[in-house]
Amino acid sequence: MSDLRQEIQNRRTFAIISHPDAGKTTITEKFLLYGGAIQEAGMVKGKKNSRHAVSDWMEIEKQRGISVTSSVLQFHYDQYCINILDTPGHQDFSEDTYRTLMAADSAVMVIDASKGVEAQTRKLFKVCVMRDIPIFTFINKMDREARDPYELLEEIENELGIGTYAVNWPIGSGKEFCGVYDRMDNEVIAFEGMDARHEVTATHLQFGSDELKERLSEVQYQTLADDIELLEGAGDEFDLDAVRHGKLSPVFFGSALTNFGVEPFLKKFLTMTTSPLPRNSDIGVIDPFDERFSAFVFKIQANMNKAHRDRIAFMRICSGKFERGKEVFHIQGGKKIQLAQPQQLMAQDRSIVDEAYAGDIIGVFDPGIFSIGDTVCDPKLKCTYSGIPTFAPELFATVRQKDTLKRKQFVKGVTQIAQEGAIQIFHEPNTGMEEVIVGVVGQLQFEVLEYRLKNEYGVDIIRDMLPYEHLRWIENDEEDFDYKKLMLTSDTRVVQDFRDHLLLLFTSPWNITWALDHNENLRLAEFSQNS
Numbered sequence: 001m002s003d004l005r006q007e008i009q010n011r012r013t014f015a016i017i018s019h020p021d022a023g024k025t026t027i028t029e030k031f032l033l034y035g036g037a038i039q040e041a042g043m044v045k046g047k048k049n050s051r052h053a054v055s056d057w058m059e060i061e062k063q064r065g066i067s068v069t070s071s072v073l074q075f076h077y078d079q080y081c082i083n084i085l086d087t088p089g090h091q092d093f094s095e096d097t098y099r100t101l102m103a104a105d106s107a108v109m110v111i112d113a114s115k116g117v118e119a120q121t122r123k124l125f126k127v128c129v130m131r132d133i134p135i136f137t138f139i140n141k142m143d144r145e146a147r148d149p150y151e152l153l154e155e156i157e158n159e160l161g162i163g164t165y166a167v168n169w170p171i172g173s174g175k176e177f178c179g180v181y182d183r184m185d186n187e188v189i190a191f192e193g194m195d196a197r198h199e200v201t202a203t204h205l206q207f208g209s210d211e212l213k214e215r216l217s218e219v220q221y222q223t224l225a226d227d228i229e230l231l232e233g234a235g236d237e238f239d240l241d242a243v244r245h246g247k248l249s250p251v252f253f254g255s256a257l258t259n260f261g262v263e264p265f266l267k268k269f270l271t272m273t274t275s276p277l278p279r280n281s282d283i284g285v286i287d288p289f290d291e292r293f294s295a296f297v298f299k300i301q302a303n304m305n306k307a308h309r310d311r312i313a314f315m316r317i318c319s320g321k322f323e324r325g326k327e328v329f330h331i332q333g334g335k336k337i338q339l340a341q342p343q344q345l346m347a348q349d350r351s352i353v354d355e356a357y358a359g360d361i362i363g364v365f366d367p368g369i370f371s372i373g374d375t376v377c378d379p380k381l382k383c384t385y386s387g388i389p390t391f392a393p394e395l396f397a398t399v400r401q402k403d404t405l406k407r408k409q410f411v412k413g414v415t416q417i418a419q420e421g422a423i424q425i426f427h428e429p430n431t432g433m434e435e436v437i438v439g440v441v442g443q444l445q446f447e448v449l450e451y452r453l454k455n456e457y458g459v460d461i462i463r464d465m466l467p468y469e470h471l472r473w474i475e476n477d478e479e480d481f482d483y484k485k486l487m488l489t490s491d492t493r494v495v496q497d498f499r500d501h502l503l504l505l506f507t508s509p510w511n512i513t514w515a516l517d518h519n520e521n522l523r524l525a526e527f528s529q530n531s
């Protein structure tokens with residue numbers, strides 16, 4: 001038991017969130033560099049010396065230079081075993097990010113020093129608040145011209161409604177950026193070297209020392225002294241309990257690209273964040289140190305390996321120890337199973353795991369039995385973790401295959417991609433899959449669907465946009481409920497999802513109100529719990 005407790009206490013599982021281009025994937029890779037998981041950060045050599053990030057494995061990600069799906073990466077640093085969930089920053093993939101945050105114990109929010117809090121950061125932050133998880137802020141790109149640090153802190157507090165505590169403070173910005181002052185250790189960490197792909201050297205100097213005065217210009221030193229005095233006199237006190245309940249965000253300044261301040265941030269972050277947290281289930285709170293294994297599926301990804309056309313279900317272990325070959329109970333399937341080919345991933349590189357602990361993320365081969373939100377556990381435990389909500393899409397289109405002879409590939413492709421949660425698919429009740437209605441959060445998801453169907457399933461599609469803007473799940477499950485008797489406007493449509501739940505498509509909020517007013521017992525929901 002002591003070994004189990006120690007292993008779990010050493011785990012840290014966190015998600016990295018940000019607006020696109022804030023440097024999230026870059027900072028992830030610098031963590032891997034310091035953990036010794038890679039030798040050259042940023043970058044995997046490709047054709048013609050083109051480079052793409054280690055954590056971006058999908059072809060479309062490499063071409064566009066953005067993350068469109070969450071990556072799961074594990075590495076060791078000091079005594080810690082770290083699981084990083086690198087999320088897509090683009091708002092069109094915010095649902096994938098939401099599901100990923102359900103698997104994390106804390107979040108690192110990366111903010112561009114010149115742009116501050118952006119729209120997508122606000123949306124992701126709200127998800128963190130809903131989960132009551134600790135949020136750490138890394139203000140990135142200080143090696144470029146940046147906004148005033150005080151202004152950035154004030155914006156975070158005003159925009160996101162959270163207190164801030166500057167753990168370190170930048171000395172200059174842009175070409176003048178030469179290090180950070182660590183408030184907790186009362187020292188300056190000065191950096192030398194500007195090679196973005198290798199570890200740079202850091203010098204630790206006590207504030208007030210002659211060496212520091214020689215190193216900084218008179219103006220830099222005086223500005224820093226004034227800043228230190230001002231920070232001590234104003235601002236929030238550091239309160240670890242407030243941090244761990246998502247009420248206070250420790251803020252760090254640095255530059256991921258040039259390695260300025262990344263390792264000091266990682267060290268402080270690991271001591272401030274928690275080991276795996278307890279989780280709510282239908283039988284009460286499950287302690288991570290409970291010896292009985294339990295986990296839930298938060299992500300499904302098909303075709304990560306083109307050679308094998310496989311499907312991987314990603315699971316967050318919530319309690320106990322996973323052992324390869326041991327039987328577990330699949331709650332939703334209602335039977336005992338063995339989790340096949342359990343593996344941990346570094347982008348597309350995989351390694352089979354024999355054991356894993358609460359806090360770890362494992363991928364298992366999925367023959368088509370898992371859905372997002374499913375629970376697997378020790379047969380003696382039999383708990384169900386609460387479902388991961390599916391939000392209503394905002395854009396809809398009919399999709400069908402160009403070549404009628406490729407119907408089988410088309411059905412397989414859209415079904416698998418829908419099971420991953422990348423899109424939602426609907427069809428008229430009691431009809432086949434010759435044509436499906438696809439619902440997405442953003443336009444880019446349509447492009448990814450088209451790209452993946454063509455490249456992974458060999459299917460070209462015809463897509464026609466629909467006028468619907470709102471979707472509601474019908475919650476009525478009474479035996480005498482008959483959707484055919486519903487009174488609806490002529491432009492409202494009844495559909496089913498791939499779990500056979502009934503839904504209504506509306507063109508405007510007025511139609512929703514009309515349907516509720518004219519059908520006394522009709523109950524509608526804005527999201528589904530994936531049950």
